[in-house]
Amino acid sequence: MGNSSCFREPWRALPESDQDIIEFVKTYHPRNDNISHLRILLQGPVGAGKSSFINSVESVILNRISGRAMTDASSGSSFTKKLKAFQICKDESKRTPCSFVFNDIMGFEVTQGGIHVEDVKLILRGHVAEGHEFKPKCPLSKDDGDYVSNPSLAEKVHVLVTVIPAASVPLLSDDVIKKMRDVRLDATMLEIPQLIILTKVDEACPEVKKTITNIYKSIYLKEQVEKIHKLLGIPLNCIFLVKNYNSEMDTSKDMNVPLLYALRQMINFGEDFLNSQ
Ligand SMILES: Nc1nc2c(ncn2[C@@H]2O[C@H](COP(=O)(O)OP(=O)(O)OP(=O)(O)O)[C@@H](O)[C@H]2O)c(=O)[nH]1
Numbered sequence: 240m241g242n243s244s245c246f247r248e249p250w251r252a253l254p255e256s257d258q259d260i261i262e263f264v265k266t267y268h269p270r271n272d273n274i275s276h277l278r279i280l281l282q283g284p285v286g287a288g289k290s291s292f293i294n295s296v297e298s299v300i301l302n303r304i305s306g307r308a309m310t311d312a313s314s315g316s317s318f319t320k321k322l323k324a325f326q327i328c329k330d331e332s333k334r335t336p337c338s339f340v341f342n343d344i345m346g347f348e349v350t351q352g353g354i355h356v357e358d359v360k361l362i363l364r365g366h367v368a369e370g371h372e373f374k375p376k377c378p379l380s381k382d383d384g385d386y387v388s389n390p391s392l393a394e395k396v397h398v399l400v401t402v403i404p405a406a407s408v409p410l411l412s413d414d415v416i417k418k419m420r421d422v423r424l425d426a427t428m429l430e431i432p433q434l435i436i437l438t439k440v441d442e443a444c445p446e447v448k449k450t451i452t453n454i455y456k457s458i459y460l461k462e463q464v465e466k467i468h469k470l471l472g473i474p475l476n477c478i479f480l481v482k483n484y485n486s487e488m489d490t491s492k493d494m495n496v497p498l499l500y501a502l503r504q505m506i507n508f509g510e511d512f513l514n515s516q
C-alpha cells in the first residue's frame with residue numbers, strides 16, 4: 240500500500256537479511272598484507288550523528304545497544320573534541336576486533352567554530368596523532384608534537400564518509416557546504432573514495448519514524464538525497480540513508496539493514512582504494 244509521502248515500492252532495494260552482511264563485516268580483512276585495518280573517517284556538521292553512527296555499528300555487531308563513542312543531544316558546539324579511533328570487537332569477549340576503524344572527529348560549524356578544514360586534510364594524509372585536541376582557530380602545525388611526519392598507509396584515511404542529518408540538507412549554511420566540498424575535493428585529489436550518509440531519517444519523515452522499512456520509500460528523503468548529490472557532487476549511488484540507534488532498547492533486523500547496507504559500501508570502497516595503492 241502506498242501513501243502520499245511514500246512511493247509504493249522502494250527506490251532502492253535493501254537486502255532482505257542482516258545476517259549475511261554481519262558475516263561479511265566480521266570476516267572482512269584487507270587483501271593488502273601491510274594493512275591490518277581499513278580506516279574510515281567520519282566528517283560532517285556538529286551533531287550530525289557521527290559518533291552515534293559508530294555506536295550504531297557496534298550495536299549491530301554486538302547485537303546489543305552500545306554507547307562507547309560519547310554523543311550529545313544539546314546543540315551548539317561540537318561534543319567530540321579530539322581525534323579518536325574506534326575499533327569494533329566481533330563479540331563481547333573483546334579479543335578480536337573487526338578489520339576496520341572509525342576516526343571520529345569534531346564537527347563543522349559556521350565561520351570560526353568547529354574543526355578547521357586544514358585539520359581534516361591533515362587527517363586524510365595521516366598527519367594527526369590520535370588524541371589530538373582540535374583547536375578551531377588554529378590548525379595543527381608541522382612543529383606540533385601531535386604532527387605525524389611520515390605516516391604509513393595504515394595511518395592514512397582510506398574512505399571519507401560525510402554525515403549529514405537528512406532534514407538539515409535544505410538548511411546547510413554556505414559556509415559548512417564550502418568546508419565539506421573543500422575536504423571532498425582534497426580527498427578526490429588523493430583518490431580517496433567518498434560516501435555520504437544522511438542520518439536522523441526518523442526526524443525527517445514521519446512515515447519512517449513510524450516504520451523504518453519505509454526508509455527507501457520516502458519521497459522527501461529521496462529528494463534530500465538528490466539535493467545533497469547536487470550540492471556536494473557525490474554520485475547518487477554513494478549516498479545512503481540511515482537511522483542511528485538512539486532511543487531503541489534493543490537491536491532489530493529492520494534497523495540493522497540500512498546501517499549495514501551503508502557500512503558494506505564503505506568497506507568495499509575502502510578495499511578498492513587499498514588495492515590501488
Ligand atoms: N532521532 C535521531 N537522533 C539521532 C540520530 N543519530 C544521532 N542522533 C542524536 O543526535 C545527537 C547528536 O549525535 P552525535 O552522534 O553526538 O553527533 P556528532 O556528529 O558526533 O556531533 P559532534 O561530535 O558534536 O560533532 C544525539 O543526541 C543523538 O542521539 C538518528 O538517526 N535519529
Ligand SMILES: [Mg+2]
Binds near residue numbers: 289309310344
Ligand atoms: Mg561526535
